[in-house]
Amino acid sequence: MTDPVSYKFVTKEELTYLIFTPWENDERMTHGFSTRSGGVSEGDLATLNLGFNRGDKEENVIENYKRISKALEVPFESLVLSKQVHETQITKVGHKECGNGILIPNKWESMDGFYTNEQGVTLVTHYADCVPLFFYAPKYGIIGMAHSGWRGTVHEIGKKMIETWRNREGIPVSEIQIAIGPSIGPCHFEVHEDVASCFQSQFPNADFITYNQSKDKYTIDLWACNKQSLCSVGVPEENIIVSGICTCCMDQIFFSHRKTGGKRGTLGAFMCLN
Numbered sequence: 078m079t080d081p082v083s084y085k086f087v088t089k090e091e092l093t094y095l096i097f098t099p100w101e102n103d104e105r106m107t108h109g110f111s112t113r114s115g116g117v118s119e120g121d122l123a124t125l126n127l128g129f130n131r132g133d134k135e136e137n138v139i140e141n142y143k144r145i146s147k148a149l150e151v152p153f154e155s156l157v158l159s160k161q162v163h164e165t166q167i168t169k170v171g172h173k174e175c176g177n178g179i180l181i182p183n184k185w186e187s188m189d190g191f192y193t194n195e196q197g198v199t200l201v202t203h204y205a206d207c208v209p210l211f212f213y214a215p216k217y218g219i220i221g222m223a224h225s226g227w228r229g230t231v232h233e234i235g236k237k238m239i240e241t242w243r244n245r246e247g248i249p250v251s252e253i254q255i256a257i258g259p260s261i262g263p264c265h266f267e268v269h270e271d272v273a274s275c276f277q278s279q280f281p282n283a284d285f286i287t288y289n290q291s292k293d294k295y296t297i298d299l300w301a302c303n304k305q306s307l308c309s310v311g312v313p314e315e316n317i318i319v320s321g322i323c324t325c326c327m328d329q330i331f332f333s334h335r336k337t338g339g340k341r342g343t344l345g346a347f348m349c350l351n
């Protein structure tokens with residue numbers, strides 16, 4: 078599943094989102110990753126901003142959620158928004174959380190990862206360069222999402238999701254599929270020694286860190302790091318789908334925090350069991 082063409086864009090009216098082709102024809106599960114197109118927000122947030130914390134009008138953000146929900150064919154009322162603070166808290170959610178963060182106040186202080194085995198609950202996580210991880214075990218009817226920025230990647234939130242499913246839900250690790258969505262690529266994720274050293278201490282044999290002597294900076298491949306971490310708990314490499322899309326390279330299509338110095342909207346990742 079590491080074929081470079083592991084994704085495709087779907088356009089409905091003005092709105093375009095991305096899906097992973099290995100899951101394209103699976104009617105048991107709906108998923109998607111938004112782009113900038115199809116919304117009502119303006120300026121730096123144009124047009125499909127899904128962040129309530131970006132200085133947008135609340136009515137715009139809600140309209141954008143209604144449009145992406147319609148395009149994905151999931152009920153707007155089924156959305157459950159995460160509370161992302163670059164930590165590794167993971168919880169199980171269900172119908173009682175529907176509307177969290179959009180129709181009812183966000184109930185969590187910290188929730189960078191969550192999962193469900195209930196149909197009709199749409200998990201929503203947010204991005205603008207950070208790594209979206211989608212989890213799916215088709216035979217067991219369970220989906221999950223994790224926000225894996227560089228801190229989440231260092232602290233192995235993806236691996237933590239796998240261990241949670243294995244230990245608490247009894248899911249065999251070999252049955253779990255993971256998709257790594259659009260996010261900042263090794264072409265653009267350049268960091269100073271402070272960040273690089275966090276990775277080096279967590280992953281002593283890391284081959285995804287490159288030192289550039291002339292700049293005295295490091296580049297880190299967050300996709301490879303996440304993949305290595307997932308494989309370390311027994312996920313077969315062929316179960317991991319990597320989109321290979323860099324949001325910073327493709328900033329006309331996706332919001333990129335780094336490319337814009339923070340003047341950007343927010344993208345959304347969506348998953349729902351049907």
Ligand SMILES: [Zn+2]
Binds near residue numbers: 323327
């Ligand atoms: Zn790039």
